[in-house]
Amino acid sequence: KLSARLQKIADYLPQGCKFADIGSDHALLPVAAVLSGRAVSAVAGEVNDGPFEAAGRQVESAGLTAKISVRKGNGLAVVQPGEVNTVTIAGMGGALIATILSEGEDKLSGVQRLILQPNVGEDMVRRWLLERDWVLTAEEILEEDGKIYEILVADRRNEAAALNDMLYQERELPGGLNLTREWLIWMGPMLSQHPADVFFEKWESELDKLAKIRKQMGKSDQESARQKEAELDLQMSQLKEVL
Numbered sequence: 001k002l003s004a005r006l007q008k009i010a011d012y013l014p015q016g017c018k019f020a021d022i023g024s025d026h027a028l029l030p031v032a033a034v035l036s037g038r039a040v041s042a043v044a045g046e047v048n049d050g051p052f053e054a055a056g057r058q059v060e061s062a063g064l065t066a067k068i069s070v071r072k073g074n075g076l077a078v079v080q081p082g083e084v085n086t087v088t089i090a091g092m093g094g095a096l097i098a099t100i101l102s103e104g105e106d107k108l109s110g111v112q113r114l115i116l117q118p119n120v121g122e123d124m125v126r127r128w129l130l131e132r133d134w135v136l137t138a139e140e141i142l143e144e145d146g147k148i149y150e151i152l153v154a155d156r157r158n159e160a161a162a163l164n165d166m167l168y169q170e171r172e173l174p175g176g177l178n179l180t181r182e183w184l185i186w187m188g189p190m191l192s193q194h195p196a197d198v199f200f201e202k203w204e205s206e207l208d209k210l211a212k213i214r215k216q217m218g219k220s221d222q223e224s225a226r227q228k229e230a231e232l233d234l235q236m237s238q239l240k241e242v243l
């Protein structure tokens with residue numbers, strides 16, 4: 001049975017993941033996670049002889065040598081890019097965790113989730129994530145045997161979300177017209193990039209509609225109507241520029 005701390009880490013493993021446990025010591029986490037079916041396979045990485053051998057024995061006695069690969073090496077050096085989709089690093093200082101992540105950044109290409117449990121220096125881990133392509137998605141704090149532990153879970157910032165941000169970035173059209181974010185939201189950031197005839201047709205007809213509304217408003221002399229008129233005038237002149 002896992003300690004409460006390791007069990008909490010296991011709970012954040014995505015169902016069916018392939019993960020690398022760096023600094024695995026006795027490989028308790030990989031063995032439990034594969035036995036429970038939570039993970040389909042794992043790599044247990046260890047830099048020191050004693051723990052490396054202990055991990056090997058543990059995996060062997062659990063009969064999991066086909067599913068858990070015990071490897072000796074420094075940090076993420078033990079995995080190939082794309083080999084795992086989740087990485088756990090637990091029971092070390094935050095500075096060491098940040099160093100391991102930085103030195104192995106090329107190994108994180110296919111990795112979607114990091115589950116990190118720094119014993120101290122949690123801020124260094126948060127800062128590392130914040131300055132990169134990772135979003136802190138969960139935090140846990142727990143006490144066990146008189147010690148307090150934090151667990152930080154981070155997911156890779158969705159590439160689609162990043163593309164979406166770019167899509168709505170203010171841009172200049174070849175004619176020099178500036179398309180603001182508001183305009184892109186209105187007309188569609190992709191539709192306005194390569195506008196088809198029907199796109200112009202639609203917006204010409206919108207312009208007509210606006211002109212009709214504007215004409216009717218001209219007959220009213222209320223203050224609120226004046227303001228709405230000004231808004232419409234602006235909208236129409238901008239629309240004319242785009243068209």
Ligand code: SAM
Pocket residue numbers: 006022023024025026045046047048051073074075076089090091092096100
């Ligand atoms: N991860 C387990 C846990 O949370 O219960 C074991 C934690 S144990 C306190 C830390 C382990 O990390 C040790 O077994 C140590 O040998 C290993 N370690 C330290 N630096 C390492 C590095 N750069 N690469 C791989 N393992 C490392």
